Amino acid sequence: MSNPIYLALDVPQLDAAKDLLGKVRGHIGGVKLGMEFFYAHGHHGVMEMVQASGLPIFLDLKLHDIPNTVAGAMQSIHVLEPAIVTVHASGGRAMMEDAKAAAGENCKVVAVTMLTSLDERDLARTGVAGTPHDHVMRLAELAESAGLDGIVCSGQEVGAVHKQWKHGFFVVPGLRPAGSATGDQKRTVTPRKARDDGASVLVIGRPISKAADPLAAAREIEATL
Numbered sequence: 001m002s003n004p005i006y007l008a009l010d011v012p013q014l015d016a017a018k019d020l021l022g023k024v025r026g027h028i029g030g031v032k033l034g035m036e037f038f039y040a041h042g043h044h045g046v047m048e049m050v051q052a053s054g055l056p057i058f059l060d061l062k063l064h065d066i067p068n069t070v071a072g073a074m075q076s077i078h079v080l081e082p083a084i085v086t087v088h089a090s091g092g093r094a095m096m097e098d099a100k101a102a103a104g105e106n107c108k109v110v111a112v113t114m115l116t117s118l119d120e121r122d123l124a125r126t127g128v129a130g131t132p133h134d135h136v137m138r139l140a141e142l143a144e145s146a147g148l149d150g151i152v153c154s155g156q157e158v159g160a161v162h163k164q165w166k167h168g169f170f171v172v173p174g175l176r177p178a179g180s181a182t183g184d185q186k187r188t189v190t191p192r193k194a195r196d197d198g199a200s201v202l203v204i205g206r207p208i209s210k211a212a213d214p215l216a217a218a219r220e221i222e223a224t225l
């Protein structure tokens, strides 16, 4: 099985991103570039990371707009040949259908369900009653019916979603090795637990990028898998 760890390169400086990538490249299976990186460096930066890493690129742009605009955005990133792109499930079924239709052939489109930085109280404040589990399951069903490849959810739900959606592709962020700082993440599990419960991709940022020794941190996490 290939390495499921995708390093979240949430770094605004290109040189710092390349430096970090160079250190841990042999211990990750892919690179996740999100808003922080993309808004600073755009297409050019992504191409540089493709060349520097030689690894699959996950473009985490969390698209959320009307169907026509999201489809246009998907077409605008075709040329970058991302392996994975995110949209928000709350954008609705038509938006997800059009995003998938506009995606490149080898690009997995996955829907963010409920951010791992939120808990049940936060959910209630957005007007959604019920548990994170119920909310994630509902949005997973919507994403599957819209023809998406999978979803993004926390490691606390991935086991249940995997049982319901056997061949789905599951991206799990909010991962924290035992004893590491949670920061702004609220629904955390260890990388090992997420993998055992059916995660296809393990997104890991600060536990590696902010470690005193990123290489040692990446190696340690890899060894737990």
Ligand SMILES: O=C(O)c1cc(=O)[nH]c(=O)n1[C@@H]1O[C@H](COP(=O)(O)O)[C@@H](O)[C@H]1O
Residues within 6 Å of the ligand: 008, 010, 034, 060, 086, 112, 114, 115, 116, 117, 152, 153, 173, 174, 175, 185, 203, 204, 205, 206, 207
């Ligand atoms: O879509 C994501 O990747 C994502 C969804 C989510 O619910 N929670 C979440 O943390 N993420 C991303 O996963 C990464 C987690 O980073 P760390 O908390 O530093 O490991 C960040 O790049 C987030 O943007």
